[in-house]
Amino acid sequence: MTEATINRHFIQQIIDTDIERGKWGAPGDRSVVTTRFPPEPNGYLHIGHAKSVCLNAGLAKEYGGRFFLRFDDTNPAKEEQEFVDSICADVKWLGGVWDGEVRFASDYFDRMYTWAVELIRKGLAYVDEQAPDLIKQQRGNLTEPGAASPFRDRPAEESLAQFEKMKSGGFSDGGAVLRAKIDMASPNMNLRDPVMYRVVNKPHHRTGGRWHIYPMYDWAHGLEDSVEGITHSLCTLEFENHRPLYDWFIEAINKGRGPGSEWGERIHHAQQIEFSRFNLEYTTMSKRALKLLVEGGHVAGWDDPRMITVAGLRRRGYTAESVRHAVIEAGITKYNALTDFTKLENAVRDDLNRRAPRRMAVLDPVKLVITNWGEHGDPDRLEELPAINNPEDERAGTRPVKFGGELWIERDDFMIDPPKKFFRLGPGREVRLRCGYWVRCHDYTADADGRVTEIRCTYDPQTRGGDSPPPDSDGVVRKVKGTLHWVSAADCLDATVRLFDRLFNDPRPGKRTGDILDDLNPDSLTVLTGCKVERSLGGATPDEPAWADGIRRVQFERLGYFCLDRDSTPEALVFNRTVTLKDSWAKEQAKG
RNA sequence: GGGGGAUUGGUGUAAUUGGUAGCACGACAGAUUCUGAUUCUGUUAGUUCGAGUUCGAGUCUCGGAUCCCCUACCA
Numbered sequence: 001m002t003e004a005t006i007n008r009h010f011i012q013q014i015i016d017t018d019i020e021r022g023k024w025g026a027p028g029d030r031s032v033v034t035t036r037f038p039p040e041p042n043g044y045l046h047i048g049h050a051k052s053v054c055l056n057a058g059l060a061k062e063y064g065g066r067f068f069l070r071f072d073d074t075n076p077a078k079e080e081q082e083f084v085d086s087i088c089a090d091v092k093w094l095g096g097v098w099d100g101e102v103r104f105a106s107d108y109f110d111r112m113y114t115w116a117v118e119l120i121r122k123g124l125a126y127v128d129e130q131a132p133d134l135i136k137q138q139r140g141n142l143t144e145p146g147a148a149s150p151f152r153d154r155p156a157e158e159s160l161a162q163f164e165k166m167k168s169g170g171f172s173d174g175g176a177v178l179r180a181k182i183d184m185a186s187p188n189m190n191l192r193d194p195v196m197y198r199v200v201n202k203p204h205h206r207t208g209g210r211w212h213i214y215p216m217y218d219w220a221h222g223l224e225d226s227v228e229g230i231t232h233s234l235c236t237l238e239f240e241n242h243r244p245l246y247d248w249f250i251e252a253i254n255k256g257r258g259p260g261s262e263w264g265e266r267i268h269h270a271q272q273i274e275f276s277r278f279n280l281e282y283t284t285m286s287k288r289a290l291k292l293l294v295e296g297g298h299v300a301g302w303d304d305p306r307m308i309t310v311a312g313l314r315r316r317g318y319t320a321e322s323v324r325h326a327v328i329e330a331g332i333t334k335y336n337a338l339t340d341f342t343k344l345e346n347a348v349r350d351d352l353n354r355r356a357p358r359r360m361a362v363l364d365p366v367k368l369v370i371t372n373w374g375e376h377g378d379p380d381r382l383e384e385l386p387a388i389n390n391p392e393d394e395r396a397g398t399r400p401v402k403f404g405g406e407l408w409i410e411r412d413d414f415m416i417d418p419p420k421k422f423f424r425l426g427p428g429r430e431v432r433l434r435c436g437y438w439v440r441c442h443d444y445t446a447d448a449d450g451r452v453t454e455i456r457c458t459y460d461p462q463t464r465g466g467d468s469p470p471p472d473s474d475g476v477v478r479k480v481k482g483t484l485h486w487v488s489a490a491d492c493l494d495a496t497v498r499l500f501d502r503l504f505n506d507p508r509p510g511k512r513t514g515d516i517l518d519d520l521n522p523d524s525l526t527v528l529t530g531c532k533v534e535r536s537l538g539g540a541t542p543d544e545p546a547w548a549d550g551i552r553r554v555q556f557e558r559l560g561y562f563c564l565d566r567d568s569t570p571e572a573l574v575f576n577r578t579v580t581l582k583d584s585w586a587k588e589q590a591k592g
Numbered sequence: 593g594g595g596g597g598a599u600u601g602g603u604g605u606a607a608u609u610g611g612u613a614g615c616a617c618g619a620c621a622g623a624u625u626c627u628g629a630u631u632c633u634g635u636u637a638g639u640u641c642g643a644g645u646u647c648g649a650g651u652c653u654c655g656g657a658u659c660c661c662c663u664a665c666c667a
Binding site for chain 2: 007009038039040042072074075077078132135136139140141142143144145146173174176177186187188189190192195197198199200214216217218220221237238239240241242243244274276281287329330331333334335336337338339340342343346349353354358388391392421423424432433434435436465466467468480482483484485555557558559560581582583584585586587588
């Protein structure tokens, strides 16, 4: 028995009980479980949606049931085909496998309309022709009850006629609504005769000009679930107050239904269950805010690698596995939690550590010259040495890298006057060049500003491959200060590397001043040009793993995980830094 | 003087019918290491508060505190 089978989250516990008691079918039949992911096609998916996709698809998979992708396209004013396409792609990327065709709420508009007519005939709904402002005013507020509309008790026949008129374009936008007759004094505002249909004289991206009325979320959602036979309709916490309404609508339709009834058989009633949405430090899941970032030009687009959209994370280099792991590990509860940003980063480091091939790249290059290179052979020679592809995976093998008399190393890896804890290069110090040779610095040059221009070293031919030299006459083996990455000046490629930092400076952007833009991090993007990378990065090599999404990901040794951006060409390489490696030296420095 | 939901180490999340408060991440210390990475070991620190019931309360009762959501013809 594993931990995973012991610790069942509250939704799994509910489903377990349902199955045991046979709530949805024969007791013990797990295959009845049916879930759905119901996005509105009015924007890109973000990591919060990813949680819902993974939860719903994961439950269906776990129980051997079904999972549907259904677009809640009930508002033609805001929805577009572009978003339908991007959402399908993102769900797929996340590993969500939906059952059958993609579904659309708009496919059920006819049935919804018929049910609405039924409620009117039952005296449970009426057409209100008051102005929107007036209806709003009559609704009351949190502490005062609402007042009844003068249309509330009009004859069903009259409502029926006006509803037909609404449907056929007889009203202008806002001219009339269909309302459920519930309770204008309810402490739950959602029950104060909520609107079921409004007039919208706009073409719909799928039904065109066929409809002039469109159903509201509360009316539509439970019906969509009902049509599809959803058993567990999962949504976020803010819909808790809507559950009584969700249930009311289904019960209103079922009122008087049953065997032999004039209305027909009872319709399926899914169970709505609310869980907390995924909140992440230093970012926002607000669609409005994400849209503002894109449209205000604060980022390059919906798939800017700094965005927590699924498209952004993908372009940043995150794997679907790491995103899935992060959102599910955060937990399924009703507690409004704020997840550490480091959890997301940790998830991708974990995954990439196991899978990403190692490569060498120098982001801020400084020249290192080996002054005794010519003493042990042709001064222009390049020696080919094998470099380990992945210490976590022996099967990944090695790749050849070329070592020569002129190399690039990281500017950070050399100090003229290093402190004791600096385990890198400095005058008189010896370090290992990874999978290359050991080198000792005997000289350097600097410009007028004190900026190092060249580092001069000798190398020890006995350390070929980076191995330790033989012990001296006393049996003592020399030790190095540390190991540095490098690339050969004669055998490397230039590249552009984009470094990303968090988009916002505050763990809860906008909390302080109310304006999320006040917390924008002006330094969230750094573009480095003239970086030097080993030649193998020029094109995919056979030793690289086959990534499911086709995105090439590597670890630049000692620096972090990077992926090839879609802007990259063989002539102009562009890498995005997904995440740095953990860096205890940076931490040490920060301590001062 | 409205309604709904929530509260367990720094963060997130577990704990059969009331019975040893566990796990992960972080932080800190050490070991290993051809990546200051990885890996391994150890340390740190918690039941929102106050009463009550009980042999025994994170769990049950009562009262308080704090946080989130609700007044679209958005979803």
